[in-house]
Amino acid sequence: MPVTIKDVARAAGVSPSTVSRALTTPQLLLPETRDRVQRAVQELGYHPNRAARGLITGRTGNIGLIVPDLTNPFFPGVVKGVQERAHEAEYSVFLADTDEHAAAEADLVRALGKQVDGIVLCSPRMSEAEIRAVAGETPIVMLNRRVGRIPSVTIDIGEATRQAVAHLVALGHRGVGYVAGPRNSWSNRERLRVLRSAAAGAGVELREIATVAPRFAGGVAVADVVLAAGVTAVVAYNDLVALGLLNRFAARGVSVPADISVVGFDDILFAEMVSPALTTLALPQEPTGRAGVELLLDLLEDPDRAGSARRELSAQLMVRGSTGPARTA
Amino acid sequence: MPVTIKDVARAAGVSPSTVSRALTTPQLLLPETRDRVQRAVQELGYHPNRAARGLITGRTGNIGLIVPDLTNPFFPGVVKGVQERAHEAEYSVFLADTDEHAAAEADLVRALGKQVDGIVLCSPRMSEAEIRAVAGETPIVMLNRRVGRIPSVTIDIGEATRQAVAHLVALGHRGVGYVAGPRNSWSNRERLRVLRSAAAGAGVELREIATVAPRFAGGVAVADVVLAAGVTAVVAYNDLVALGLLNRFAARGVSVPADISVVGFDDILFAEMVSPALTTLALPQEPTGRAGVELLLDLLEDPDRAGSARRELSAQLMVRGSTGPARTA
DNA sequence: CAGAGTTGTGCAAAGGTTTTCAGACTACGT
DNA sequence: ACGTAGTCTGAAAACCTTTGCACAACTCTG
Numbered sequence: 001m002p003v004t005i006k007d008v009a010r011a012a013g014v015s016p017s018t019v020s021r022a023l024t025t026p027q028l029l030l031p032e033t034r035d036r037v038q039r040a041v042q043e044l045g046y047h048p049n050r051a052a053r054g055l056i057t058g059r060t061g062n063i064g065l066i067v068p069d070l071t072n073p074f075f076p077g078v079v080k081g082v083q084e085r086a087h088e089a090e091y092s093v094f095l096a097d098t099d100e101h102a103a104a105e106a107d108l109v110r111a112l113g114k115q116v117d118g119i120v121l122c123s124p125r126m127s128e129a130e131i132r133a134v135a136g137e138t139p140i141v142m143l144n145r146r147v148g149r150i151p152s153v154t155i156d157i158g159e160a161t162r163q164a165v166a167h168l169v170a171l172g173h174r175g176v177g178y179v180a181g182p183r184n185s186w187s188n189r190e191r192l193r194v195l196r197s198a199a200a201g202a203g204v205e206l207r208e209i210a211t212v213a214p215r216f217a218g219g220v221a222v223a224d225v226v227l228a229a230g231v232t233a234v235v236a237y238n239d240l241v242a243l244g245l246l247n248r249f250a251a252r253g254v255s256v257p258a259d260i261s262v263v264g265f266d267d268i269l270f271a272e273m274v275s276p277a278l279t280t281l282a283l284p285q286e287p288t289g290r291a292g293v294e295l296l297l298d299l300l301e302d303p304d305r306a307g308s309a310r311r312e313l314s315a316q317l318m319v320r321g322s323t324g325p326a327r328t329a
Numbered sequence: 330m331p332v333t334i335k336d337v338a339r340a341a342g343v344s345p346s347t348v349s350r351a352l353t354t355p356q357l358l359l360p361e362t363r364d365r366v367q368r369a370v371q372e373l374g375y376h377p378n379r380a381a382r383g384l385i386t387g388r389t390g391n392i393g394l395i396v397p398d399l400t401n402p403f404f405p406g407v408v409k410g411v412q413e414r415a416h417e418a419e420y421s422v423f424l425a426d427t428d429e430h431a432a433a434e435a436d437l438v439r440a441l442g443k444q445v446d447g448i449v450l451c452s453p454r455m456s457e458a459e460i461r462a463v464a465g466e467t468p469i470v471m472l473n474r475r476v477g478r479i480p481s482v483t484i485d486i487g488e489a490t491r492q493a494v495a496h497l498v499a500l501g502h503r504g505v506g507y508v509a510g511p512r513n514s515w516s517n518r519e520r521l522r523v524l525r526s527a528a529a530g531a532g533v534e535l536r537e538i539a540t541v542a543p544r545f546a547g548g549v550a551v552a553d554v555v556l557a558a559g560v561t562a563v564v565a566y567n568d569l570v571a572l573g574l575l576n577r578f579a580a581r582g583v584s585v586p587a588d589i590s591v592v593g594f595d596d597i598l599f600a601e602m603v604s605p606a607l608t609t610l611a612l613p614q615e616p617t618g619r620a621g622v623e624l625l626l627d628l629l630e631d632p633d634r635a636g637s638a639r640r641e642l643s644a645q646l647m648v649r650g651s652t653g654p655a656r657t658a
Numbered sequence: 659c660a661g662a663g664t665t666g667t668g669c670a671a672a673g674g675t676t677t678t679c680a681g682a683c684t685a686c687g688t
Numbered sequence: 689a690c691g692t693a694g695t696c697t698g699a700a701a702a703c704c705t706t707t708g709c710a711c712a713a714c715t716c717t718g
Contacts, residue, residue, distance in 0.1 A: 004704060015668045020706055030666060047443050051383035052704030055673050060380070062423075062444075070408055071598065076399040083426055092444060094391075095424040097412055114376050115391075115421060216602055243602055250604045269400065270599050273545055273572055275579045333674060344698045349676055359696060381674035385703045 003044045012040035023048060063296060064094045064112040064119040066105065072214065072240060073268035074285060075122065078143060081289020082120055089297055091117075098125075100213070102184055106130045113138035117300050120292045121145075125184045139303070141295045143288055145186035149308035151299055153291040157194055157265075160281045160315035164235070164263055165198040167279075167319060172326035173233040173261065176204055177226055179219070179245070180211040181237030188237055191265060195235060207231060212241060219244015227252070232260060232326040239264035239271050239280055246274060246322065257324030267318055276321030284313050332373045341369035352377065392625060393423045393441040393448040395434065401543065401569060402597035403614060404451065407472060410618020411449055418626055420446075427454075429542070431513060435459045442467035446629050449621045450474075454513045468632070470624045472617055474515035478637035480628055482620040486523055486594075489610045489644035493564070493592055494527040496608075496648060501655035502562040502590065505533055506555055508548070508574070509540040510566030517566055520594060524564060536560060541570060548573015556581070561589060561655040568593035568600050568609055575603060575651065586653030596647055605650030613642050 009016045014033060021028050022037035029037075040046075054060045065082050067075045079095065086093045094112055098104045102125035109119055118139035124131060128147045134140065135150045142152040168176060178195055181188035192208065199206035209229050212218030219241035226234050226245060236242035242264030249256055256262055256276055264271060267282030291311045298306035338345045343366060350357050351366035358366075369375075383389050394411050396404045408424065415422045423441055427433045431454035438448055447468035453460060457476045463469065464479050471481040497505060507524055510517035521537065528535035538558050541547030548570035555563050555574060565571035571593030578585055585591055585605055593600060596611030620640045627635035 005706095006704085016705080017668060017670095017707080018666090021667085024706075028666075033666080049384070049704050050444055051380045051389070052673090053706075054380040055378070055384055055675090055704080056706045058673085070399075070405040071402075073400075073402060076405055079399055079424070080426055083424070087425075092423050092425075092441070094421050095408070095412070096416075096421075097409055112421070115379055216598065247602055247604065269545065270602070273576055273599070274603055275576065334676095335674080345675080346677080346698060346700095347696090350697085353676075357696075362697080378674050381703090382676075383703095384674080384705090385676045387703085 002049075003046045005046070005048070008037065008040045008044055008046045011044060012037045059117050060115060061090065062092050062094055062116045063293065064096065064109075064116040065122065066096050066098060066108055066112070066119065066124070067122045068098055068100045068125060070095075070097045072238075073270060074238065074266045074283070077268075077285025078122055078289035078292070081286035081291075082293050083289075084286070085290040085293040089293070091293070100125065100182070102126050106134055109134045109138065109140070118296045120289075120296055122292075123185065123187060125182060127184070139296065139299050141292050141299060143292050146310075147186075151295045151306065151309045153288055153295060153311040153313065154190075155283050155288065155315050156312050157191065157281060157283075157315040158198075160317045161191075161194045162198045162201070163317045164279075164281060165195070165202050165204060167317065167323065168233050168261065168263070169202050169204060171233075171261065171324060172328070174204055174326070175207065175231040175233075177207050177209040177229050177231040177234040179209050179222055179226065179234060179236045179241055181214040181241070183211060185214070185237075187265075191235075191237065209234070212237070214238050214241060216240050216244040216247070219246075220248045223248030224252070227254060227260070233263070233323070234260060235263045235265075237265060239266045239268045239278060242278055242280070242322075243270065243274060246276075246278070256322050259327055261323040261326070263323060265315075271318070272320060279320045279323040280318050282316045282318050284315075287313055331378075332375045334375070334377070337366065337369045337373055337375045340373060341366045388446050389444060390419065391421050391423055391445040392622065393425065393438075393445040394451065395425050395427060395437055395441070395448065395453070396451045397427055397429045397454060399424075399426045401567075402599060403567065403595045403612070406597075406614025407451055407618035407621070410615035410620075411622050412618075413615070414619040414622040418622070420622070420626075429454065429511070431455050435463055438463045438467065438469070447625045449618075449625055451621075452514065452516060454511060456513075468625065468628050470621055470628060472621050475639075476515075480624045480635065480638045482617055482624060482640040482642065483519075484612050484617065484644050485641045486520065486610060486612075486644040487527075489646045490520075490523045491527045491530070492646045493608075493610060494524070494531050494533060496646065496652065497562050497590065497592070498531050498533060500562075500590065500653060501657070503533055503655070504536065504560040504562075506536050506538040506558050506560040506563040508538050508551055508555065508563060508565045508570055510543040510570070512540060514543070514566075516594075520566065538563070541566070543567050543570060545569045545573040545576070548575075549577045552577030553581070556583060556589070562592070562652070563589060564592045564594075566594060568595045568597045568607060571607055571609070571651075572599065572603060575605075575607070585651050588656055590652040590655070592652060594644075600647070601649060608649045608652040609647050611645045611647050613644075616642055 005016045005019050008019045105126045122143040146152050210222045212222050223245045264280040267280045271278040271280050334345045334348050337348045434455045451472040475481050539551045552574045593609035596609045600607040600609050
């Protein structure tokens with residue numbers, strides 16, 4: 001027997017409509033009645049039934065968040081950002097994890113779509129066509145990917161990447177490897193593109209060495225190939241892969257950075273926990289999440305104005321112990 | 330203009346009631362009508378409006394999950410377990426993160442409580458009184474903590490801890506330190522208790538060295554104190570703290586395990602990524618999450634029968650590189 | 659002081675589903 | 689042939705809010 005709007009109305013001696021207004025559009029009420037209602041609300045501990053409200057307004061007060069893999073320490077950071085900003089706006093957030101399973105994404109979006117006002121789609125792996133399709137059904141903002149005019153927040157790695165390359169060049173490196181991430185990852189393509197251009201600009205040879213699952217094990221698995229490639233420095237798709245490299249290098253007695261320098265992307269918590277600490281391009285995780293829900297809120301408020309909004313944050317080079325002077329061949 | 334139950338009814342030539350039954354209690358229908366309805370559902374792409382359904386059934390089809398800090402790699406594991414099991418049961422999950430802020434927990438439970446059928450409360454830091462209070466208002470199951478008869482899933486560390494102590498004793502350690510976690514953490518109290526008893530049983534002196542925030546920085550901060558304590562082995566409240574110790578030890582030129590052995594709790598992903606890899610007591614993260622929602626589902630189905638259910642999983646000692654023979658003093 | 663505009667509140671409909679109750683029909687037993 | 693039990697479906701109420709519309713009471717204006 002939960003307390004309903006009628007109970008409050010009776011207690012305050014007004015009609016249910018008035019109670020409703022006291023909570024949603026207080027400025028329409030006489031200050032005196034407003035106070036009386038609010039006192040009754042307090043006393044009875046009334047909370048509007050969200051289902052009933054949602055039924056009529058068509059809004060749920062929820063947003064959805066879909067990430068590829070919560071186990072990758074990059075994502076908890078953005079989840080936190082999303083949560084924070086969402087709560088500030090009195091939204092609750094549904095979280096779903098696709099386990100890096102591109103096929104699950106579209107289904108998940110559609111399933112979640114019914115229960116939320118909008119969705120924040122983080123680093124989606126699905127095809128552009130699928131994204132366009134689901135974006136047509138549900139308000140969506142994307143994180144770490146850009147397709148068409150769908151609102152998105154991305155991270156500009158241009159400047160930081162050029163810095164990183166300059167850093168390596170200054171240390172004497174002339175041959176640099178790139179260990180790629182998932183083919184269907186926009187970030188991966190972007191990182192490769194920017195690296196290529198930066199390398200070309202600096203007169204460095206960039207060699208794409210392999211493609212791996214963006215996990216620790218992927219880095220471990222590919223480490224020997226990297227060594228065989230004869231480069232003096234290697235950039236990994238992300239920190240997890242970079243840590244995998246470090247791990248296998250250590251196991252093989254290859255010393256970092258004396259024998260080879262390693263650079264990652266993301267700046268996850270663990271990048272500075274290992275020794276040598278990992279030189280990496282830091283991506284602002286929480287701000288990305290926050291910006292995502294801000295865009296989404298704009299989009300919900302005014303789909304036309306915010307229909308193709310874009311936000312771009314920037315990466316930052318963190319030089320740590322894993323990069324050093326090139327081994328002179 | 331979303332498709333409603335009436336549209337389906339019209340398309341199938343039946344009443345809305347029949348459509349509803351086709352979806353919720355198909356056995357009440359003539360197979361032929363059931364099929365006809367389901368075909369119409371498919372064709373129109375109908376999905377029941379959850380708000381409307383919830384309004385009348387009083388159920389939301391959602392569960393809440395509250396964790397202290399998503400940034401601690403232990404928790405994403407249990408979140409994944411919760412997600413998986415919840416989706417299997419066609420529930421969606423609301424996630425909230427308290428940032429290790431005990432005061433926020435009760436509020437969060439109450440806020441979330443209105444929007445979900447039940448809550449999985451992971452490693453709560455709030456007081457027993459508060460827990461009892463909120464458990465009275467909303468169906469709750471707890472993870473990693475036990476209070477009263479509230480349904481819970483905990484991890485039995487007894488056997489594994491005794492093994493760990495035996496392992497240390499076999500390596501010649503006689504003085505072992507414990508770096509404690511949050512005072513208001515049940516796990517912390519439990520770990521200390523079990524360690525004490527295991528140490529006593531094995532004739533080892535257990536020294537409680539300090540209390541820290543259960544994070545990497547906490548371990549770093551306390552490492553020197555550990556060294557000054559003159560123990561040959563140290564057990565940390567969790568892996569993050571243990572990794573912090575390793576990091577600071579390395580920085581000070583203290584070699585692990587030659588100079589001091591280190592043991593953690595949790596077995597987070599990174600425990601095996603560092604070198605030396607961390608010896609630790611592995612807690613089953615995903616199974617804990619899964620068990621949590623199973624208990625919750627039971628509780629929702631039959632509050633009386635499942636009112637005080639309990640599940641106990643067990644920990645497992647993972648011996649890795651961070652433990653070795655005691656330095657002979 | 660009449661009329662127009664403004665302000666504050668209530669009535670009732672609407673939103674989409676589930677569920678109780680009753681009705682229609684079938685099949686069966688006598 | 690008729691009553692009865694049983695099976696399947698439909699009508700309508702109920703869940704709780706929000707909101708368009710109407711109404712009443714004021715406040716101005718001329």
